[in-house]
Amino acid sequence: MANPFLLKLRHGACLTAEDEALLMELSGPVRSVPARSDLVQEGAEAGFLPLILEGWACRYRDLENGKRQITTLFVPGDLCEPFGALPHSIDHAIAAITPVVFAPVSLKAIGAAARSSHRIYEALWWDLLCASAIERESIVSLGRRSAAERMGHLFCELYVRLGLIGLINRDQSCSFPLRQADLGDVLGLSTVHVNRSLQELREAGWISLRNQRLTIHDLAALRDFSLFDPSYLHMDHSASVDRNRPPFRTVNFQ
Amino acid sequence: MANPFLLKLRHGACLTAEDEALLMELSGPVRSVPARSDLVQEGAEAGFLPLILEGWACRYRDLENGKRQITTLFVPGDLCEPFGALPHSIDHAIAAITPVVFAPVSLKAIGAAARSSHRIYEALWWDLLCASAIERESIVSLGRRSAAERMGHLFCELYVRLGLIGLINRDQSCSFPLRQADLGDVLGLSTVHVNRSLQELREAGWISLRNQRLTIHDLAALRDFSLFDPSYLHMDHSASVDRNRPPFRTVNFQ
DNA sequence: CGGCGGGTTGAGTCGCATCAACATGCGTGG
DNA sequence: CCACGCATGTTGATGCGACTCAACCCGCCG
Numbered sequence: 001m002a003n004p005f006l007l008k009l010r011h012g013a014c015l016t017a018e019d020e021a022l023l024m025e026l027s028g029p030v031r032s033v034p035a036r037s038d039l040v041q042e043g044a045e046a047g048f049l050p051l052i053l054e055g056w057a058c059r060y061r062d063l064e065n066g067k068r069q070i071t072t073l074f075v076p077g078d079l080c081e082p083f084g085a086l087p088h089s090i091d092h093a094i095a096a097i098t099p100v101v102f103a104p105v106s107l108k109a110i111g112a113a114a115r116s117s118h119r120i121y122e123a124l125w126w127d128l129l130c131a132s133a134i135e136r137e138s139i140v141s142l143g144r145r146s147a148a149e150r151m152g153h154l155f156c157e158l159y160v161r162l163g164l165i166g167l168i169n170r171d172q173s174c175s176f177p178l179r180q181a182d183l184g185d186v187l188g189l190s191t192v193h194v195n196r197s198l199q200e201l202r203e204a205g206w207i208s209l210r211n212q213r214l215t216i217h218d219l220a221a222l223r224d225f226s227l228f229d230p231s232y233l234h235m236d237h238s239a240s241v242d243r244n245r246p247p248f249r250t251v252n253f254q
Numbered sequence: 255m256a257n258p259f260l261l262k263l264r265h266g267a268c269l270t271a272e273d274e275a276l277l278m279e280l281s282g283p284v285r286s287v288p289a290r291s292d293l294v295q296e297g298a299e300a301g302f303l304p305l306i307l308e309g310w311a312c313r314y315r316d317l318e319n320g321k322r323q324i325t326t327l328f329v330p331g332d333l334c335e336p337f338g339a340l341p342h343s344i345d346h347a348i349a350a351i352t353p354v355v356f357a358p359v360s361l362k363a364i365g366a367a368a369r370s371s372h373r374i375y376e377a378l379w380w381d382l383l384c385a386s387a388i389e390r391e392s393i394v395s396l397g398r399r400s401a402a403e404r405m406g407h408l409f410c411e412l413y414v415r416l417g418l419i420g421l422i423n424r425d426q427s428c429s430f431p432l433r434q435a436d437l438g439d440v441l442g443l444s445t446v447h448v449n450r451s452l453q454e455l456r457e458a459g460w461i462s463l464r465n466q467r468l469t470i471h472d473l474a475a476l477r478d479f480s481l482f483d484p485s486y487l488h489m490d491h492s493a494s495v496d497r498n499r500p501p502f503r504t505v506n507f508q
Numbered sequence: 509c510g511g512c513g514g515g516t517t518g519a520g521t522c523g524c525a526t527c528a529a530c531a532t533g534c535g536t537g538g
Numbered sequence: 539c540c541a542c543g544c545a546t547g548t549t550g551a552t553g554c555g556a557c558t559c560a561a562c563c564c565g566c567c568g
Contacts, residue, residue, distance in 0.1 A: 061394050063481050069397040071390045092390065092486075135389055136325045136346065140315050142396035143323040143442030147556070180515065188397030193556055195516060227317050232346075401524070434547065444525050449548060 004077030004165040005051055011164055011235055012126030013119045022113050023120065027051055027103030039080060039094040039102070048104035050080045055100035056177050060185065061092050070185045072135060075158070077165045079105065079127065098177045126234065133232040142188050145227065148197040150187045152226030155207060159216055160233055176214035258331030258419040259305055265418055265489055266380030267373045276367050277374065281305055281357030293334065293348040293356070302358035304334045309354035310431055314439065315346050324439045326389060329412070331419045333359065333381065352431045380488065387486040396442050399481065402451040404441045406480030409461060413470055414484055430468035 006020055015023070030053065033039060039050055039057055050057075052074050059072040059081065071092065074080050080094050080102075114121040134157065141150045162174050178186070184194045201207050206222040208215045216222060260274055269277070284307065287293060293304055293311055304311075306328050313326040313335065325346065328334050334348050334356075368375040388411065395404045416428050432440070438448045455461045460476040462469045470476060 059390070061390075063394070063398055065481060067398040069394040071393045132386065132389070133346075135386070135393065136313070136315075138393055139325045139389065139396060140317070140323040142393060143439075144317055144321040179513090185397075190557055191515085192517090192558080196556090199516090227319065433545090445547085446526080446549090447524055450524090453548090 007165040008077040009123040013123035019117050019120050026105050026109050030103050032101050033096050035099050037096050039096050047107050050102040051105045052076050052078050053101045055098040057096050059092050059094050068185045137232050148200045149226045151197050152222045153228050156228040173215035177212050261419040262331040263377040267377035269373050273371050273374050280359045280363045284357050286355050287350050289353050291350050293350050301361050304356040305359045306330050306332050307355045309352040311350050313346050313348050322439045391486050402454045403480045405451050406476045407482050410482040427469035431466050
């Protein structure tokens with residue numbers, strides 16, 4: 001399978017073959033961790049960021065009152081903790097949701113690559129920008145969207161993100177390994193209410209979710225209902241950089 | 255008054271006098287905008303970031319259903335939109351809350367300064383790290399804290415941030431220009447409920463808030479109640495860089 | 509077979525939203 | 539100077555959305 005990191009970055013800048021070769025050399029030897037294990041301690045020594053190649057992971061925080069909130073979801077192609085450039089960022093943890101295959105990427109090497117190619121520099125900033133925009137959008141969701149809207153919005157967002165790296169099937173389905181309890185920790189809801197909101201979306205006929213597989217039957221309806229506006233994902237940035245390249249969109253929002 | 259940007263960055267790295275001189279040269283001519291105006295369009299042309307010198311601003315998003323969510327609060331010393339390195343980030347807006355005095359900072363110049371001094375590089379990354387951690391922490395608040403806890407948490411956070419730049423009075427008070435409606439947009443609450451949560455904190459004797467001025471009477475109690483753990487702000491990073499420098503803390507959390 | 513992880517369902521409660529009224533301070537114009 | 543409007547804050551009544559607790563179901567695995 002093609003490297004999901006490259007697949008994603010191609011949407012952020014126009015990389016040459018040399019750029020891509022350079023990016024491929026960044027990762028150290030591939031490593032694996034089991035589901036539900038801690039990625040940061042297990043995998044990443046100081047100065048290295050885990051680049052997810054397969055599986056899903058998340059950044060989360062446990063509160064003293066026993067509650068948990070997942071602040072970021074990582075899918076293949078995502079660089080975990082892009083802000084971990086500094087020591088003792090003990091304020092959060094990163095855990096694997098599924099079994100995860102990742103490559104440690106050296107911060108030094110990233111910096112060198114960015115300096116050697118303007119296009120790589122741009123692609124990496126684009127990635128950072130997107131990651132940050134995604135977190136801000138979840139502030140909006142948690143603050144101002146209802147439970148079902150939040151859920152629909154998350155599904156739309158993941159649909160786009162997975163589409164960028166070719167992880168959406170022909171039948172508009174994708175793997176969705178989150179348990180209902182995890183979904184609750186992402187959306188700030190109780191598991192019971194996750195269950196009920198899911199039924200709402202199912203009964204509307206927009207999605208189905210069974211056996212770790214999510215299918216979106218009516219993306220337009222789901223998008224409208226969830227107030228999902230994909231512009232924060234900046235998917236068409238590469239098109240604006242190179243006008244000769246047709247705007248590549250895995251997902252079509254009409 | 256000393257430059258709040260420098261005051262803040264001193265907590266993130268050990269800057270030399272030359273570093274500070276270099277940073278001071280970054281800003282273009284100072285500009286002012288009235289309260290409630292749009293900072294991005296009015297002030298910042300492409301390639302320049304507004305650096306707040308006086309006043310408060312915010313990044314917000316309006317939803318189609320008429321609701322609004324403020325995702326970031328900017329106080330003096332904050333570089334607005336540190337991720338705006340790329341074009342057409344139309345996914346959010348930045349507005350002045352009070353009258354704002356700011357200096358446009360050129361992205362190119364920032365990059366050059368970071369390349370010229372390792373300490374500046376580190377300070378800027380520290381700033382970025384903090385800004386990002388603050389946004390993640392508000393995901394946690396919105397997802398898993400009650401209305402009054404969220405409010406207390408925000409007050410604690412601002413108390414620390416304003417302390418870094420010397421904006422906390424001897425009597426533990428600070429300017430607090432947000433209206434209750436704005437507070438609601440930050441905390442994801444209705445104005446009515448903001449009012450009631452505010453009374454809760456007042457009646458507990460922890461704070462008072464009148465005439466745009468917030469006083470914290472019992473920081474420790476407020477911190478415990480709000481589950482506020484200041485480690486995400488990475489205030490003591492400079493101390494870890496230079497062991498000879500005593501860990502400077504404006505606010506003391508025992 | 510029993511246990512367990514995950515999902516589903518129902519009943520009761522509470523936090524927060526909504527709507528509406530009223531209070532207060534301030535600037536403006538008659 | 540007062541009358542008025544407007545912005546902001548406060549209070550009460552009512553309803554709904556989401557939480558909690560508890561039971562029950564199912565498939566899987568030891």
